[in-house]
Amino acid sequence: MVATTRPETMLGDTAVAVHPDDPRHQGKIGKVIKHPFTGREFPVIAGSVLVDPKFGTGAVKVTPAHDPNDFECGKRHNLPFVSIFDEKGLVTAEGGPFVGLDRVEARKQVKAKIAELGLERGGKPHAHAVGHCQRCNTIVEPMISTQWFVKMEPLAKPAIEAVEQGKTRFVPETWSKTFFHWMNNIRDWCISRQLWWGHRIPAWYCAACQQPTVARTTPEKCAHCGGKDLTQDEDVLDTWFSSWLWPFATLGWPDQTRELRTFYPTTVMETGYDILFFWVARMLMAGLHFMKKVPFRTVYLHTMVTDEHGDKMSKVKGNTIDPLEVAQKHGADALRFALAWLTNPAAQGKNIKFSMSNVEDARRFANKIWNATRFVLMNLDDYNADQFADRTTEGPDGAEFDLPERWIMSRIQRATEEINTALEDYRFAEAAQAVYHFIWNEICDWYIELAKARLQDPAQAGERWKIQGTLVTALDAAMRLLHPFMPFITEELWQKLPKPQGAPQSIMITLYPIADPRYVDDATESAMALVQRVVATVRSLRTENNVPSSVRPKVVLNVIDDYKKTILDGYRGLVSEQARLGEIVVRRAGEPPTGAVLTAMAGDIEILLILEAKADSGPERAKLERDRATLTKDRDHLAKKLANPQFNEKAPRAVLDKDRARLAETEAALAKVEAALARL
RNA sequence: AGGCGAGUAGCUCAGUGGUAGAGCAGGCGCCUUACACGCGCCGGGUCGCAGGUUCAAUCCCUGUCUCGCCUACCA
Numbered sequence A: 001m002v003a004t005t006r007p008e009t010m011l012g013d014t015a016v017a018v019h020p021d022d023p024r025h026q027g028k029i030g031k032v033i034k035h036p037f038t039g040r041e042f043p044v045i046a047g048s049v050l051v052d053p054k055f056g057t058g059a060v061k062v063t064p065a066h067d068p069n070d071f072e073c074g075k076r077h078n079l080p081f082v083s084i085f086d087e088k089g090l091v092t093a094e095g096g097p098f099v100g101l102d103r104v105e106a107r108k109q110v111k112a113k114i115a116e117l118g119l120e121r122g123g124k125p126h127a128h129a130v131g132h133c134q135r136c137n138t139i140v141e142p143m144i145s146t147q148w149f150v151k152m153e154p155l156a157k158p159a160i161e162a163v164e165q166g167k168t169r170f171v172p173e174t175w176s177k178t179f180f181h182w183m184n185n186i187r188d189w190c191i192s193r194q195l196w197w198g199h200r201i202p203a204w205y206c207a208a209c210q211q212p213t214v215a216r217t218t219p220e221k222c223a224h225c226g227g228k229d230l231t232q233d234e235d236v237l238d239t240w241f242s243s244w245l246w247p248f249a250t251l252g253w254p255d256q257t258r259e260l261r262t263f264y265p266t267t268v269m270e271t272g273y274d275i276l277f278f279w280v281a282r283m284l285m286a287g288l289h290f291m292k293k294v295p296f297r298t299v300y301l302h303t304m305v306t307d308e309h310g311d312k313m314s315k316v317k318g319n320t321i322d323p324l325e326v327a328q329k330h331g332a333d334a335l336r337f338a339l340a341w342l343t344n345p346a347a348q349g350k351n352i353k354f355s356m357s358n359v360e361d362a363r364r365f366a367n368k369i370w371n372a373t374r375f376v377l378m379n380l381d382d383y384n385a386d387q388f389a390d391r392t393t394e395g396p397d398g399a400e401f402d403l404p405e406r407w408i409m410s411r412i413q414r415a416t417e418e419i420n421t422a423l424e425d426y427r428f429a430e431a432a433q434a435v436y437h438f439i440w441n442e443i444c445d446w447y448i449e450l451a452k453a454r455l456q457d458p459a460q461a462g463e464r465w466k467i468q469g470t471l472v473t474a475l476d477a478a479m480r481l482l483h484p485f486m487p488f489i490t491e492e493l494w495q496k497l498p499k500p501q502g503a504p505q506s507i508m509i510t511l512y513p514i515a516d517p518r519y520v521d522d523a524t525e526s527a528m529a530l531v532q533r534v535v536a537t538v539r540s541l542r543t544e545n546n547v548p549s550s551v552r553p554k555v556v557l558n559v560i561d562d563y564k565k566t567i568l569d570g571y572r573g574l575v576s577e578q579a580r581l582g583e584i585v586v587r588r589a590g591e592p593p594t595g596a597v598l599t600a601m602a603g604d605i606e607i608l609l610i611l612e613a614k615a616d617s618g619p620e621r622a623k624l625e626r627d628r629a630t631l632t633k634d635r636d637h638l639a640k641k642l643a644n645p646q647f648n649e650k651a652p653r654a655v656l657d658k659d660r661a662r663l664a665e666t667e668a669a670l671a672k673v674e675a676a677l678a679r680l
Numbered sequence B: 001a002g003g004c005g006a007g008u009a010g011c012u013c014a015g016u017g018g019u020a021g022a023g024c025a026g027g028c029g030c031c032u033u034a035c036a037c038g039c040g041c042c043g044g045g046u047c048g049c050a051g052g053u054u055c056a057a058u059c060c061c062u063g064u065c066u067c068g069c070c071u072a073c074c075a
Helices: A007-012 A023-028 A068-076 A093-098 A103-116 A153-164 A175-184 A239-243 A258-263 A273-291 A323-330 A332-342 A356-378 A403-424 A428-456 A458-482 A487-496 A522-544 A562-570 A572-579 A618-643 A645-650 A653-679
Strands: A015-018 A032-034 A041-046 A059-062 A169-171 A203-206 A212-214 A230-232 A266-272 A296-302 A304-306 A351-353 A554-558 A584-587 A597-602 A605-610
Touching (some): A007 A093, A007 A103, A153 A273, A239 A273, A273 A296, A323 A332, A323 A356, A332 A351, A356 A458, A403 A428, A403 A458, A428 A458, A428 A572, A522 A597, A522 A605, A522 A618, A562 A572, A572 A584, A597 A618, A597 A653, A618 A645, A618 A653
Parallel strands (some): A554 A584
Antiparallel strands (some): A032 A041, A203 A212, A203 A230, A554 A605
């Protein structure tokens, strides 16, 4: 008794296989079976590969001409290969009484005939794995036919060696494992395709001797018998069979063109990881075979772009996006930036979940850049680019520029460094995010804001050209850093920026920024960080306590060291402007002011906001209590850590010093919070 | 079944041996003369689970669970 999901194929059976160790079927191996319909006689064979004794009845019918596994089995056991379907899916003469039936009809009738003869032994539901056409869902019928293959092993070997020797490397490197696994187990490549268009296979069959003649041009006569009646193979070549020639065929090969000499091999091949075998590995093999050199030195593989649910885009499913439509709606820059933002080196099984909201975010970013540039241009009426050309952080008198100018110059270098490093490592998302952060959070949120009031202040007219020049410098750097990610808007805006004599005609031919260590300024950055911290804390205090933006309260800053006093004293104007304050007093110590006072801590700096009248102390108390909880937790954690003798003994000096300093700061801040709470 | 990955804030994802970050989403307040495609502020995470190594683990090791991808197979 055998089980089958496809009864109709029994017409082509030429054996029944059982497992050699299966006690149920021991005596049957070698016996001959008579086919109930065709009358054909065939053996019961022992098949340890094909048969899983735990599955079904432990006996399997073998149809070598219509099943890939049975085909292999048929070769192993020298079984006849009986084709029971023709190319239209109709039963051939081999099918005996069923001849001429469509395969679907044949299935019904074979089943009925089995029942009629009393041979049916029941059935049960079974999830089968018969192949279906992806587009029309028709069952695919495996059949035997003559097709052309490329012998892959001799081609694979040099490619494996090239990767082993590092002539081509994968980014991320982990893909070389997958590559080796596939290449070491490579199968011959079937290049025949039964499509109605494409390059016809250059093989001709002789009517006289049936032998194939393979030639570059249409042959006059059969290479074997000289026969003149030749017919070309109907099949066409697999598309990848021409694609694997891409790296050199596109450059004029087989002619030794200038382009071929210049661009072969190329540097980076970039594609989705699903293309690794289809194309990348094959280009590598073809390149080594025809050009004797690898086609590219680096293969960058990114994850697949899927829809927002993580489903692979496919025309059949209808979840594809049309890049041209997206570009039409949101701009090519937005589309490009959105993809860059999401593109990091491929981790297997992960993908880029592409959604329109990413494109919309990128478009907002483009809008932001546009407006920032507009602001700068609006303030350049009296600006002379040539005057500023060689100045960056100090004036002709040798005097340093003001804090914001020195700060953004330093930040330009940091951003440039970060972006370049990320790009060199193929971490495109990180690079894109770094540009975004630099432009939005540093240039727009801080530098432009710090520039505004000073540009309008008649008392600072002498500073004006420095601020203007620095704004232009920052935008110039920003546009050039962003250019690979948003080529169109950056060119447009860059063209509008004032430039000194002799500047390049297009942003495309400017140099990509390189960090200049001369402008990296740690002291300036930490001073600015202090200003930012105090401003942020005051803003938070005001917002949480509903102090309207029209009110400009006086503030007292109690600091615990001279460094902070000097910095905050020196930049009271900036703090006052950004935090919308009135008078600012910075002091080392003093009695807490009486009356309507709001208190908050910026690290260990105590901020006392003095109001006309104080209303509800609830929000202030809640915030101070939250601070107290956090600070207490931090203090306990640090104290416990530092009390551990093994920590003191084994931890690096720098870590110890840092933690000790942090404990001291935390304790000081906590004491001030406690005092403020007591006063409430 | 074998191979390869991933599990971190509501979502999408960064990240580092020294007490966690972004974008978006959410809440509150603002038309503060570049931008409401905006500005300011706020909330939110025992970094899948269990062991181990270490002075110290989200990060290293082992096991485990879940999810995904690739390859093979499913009479």
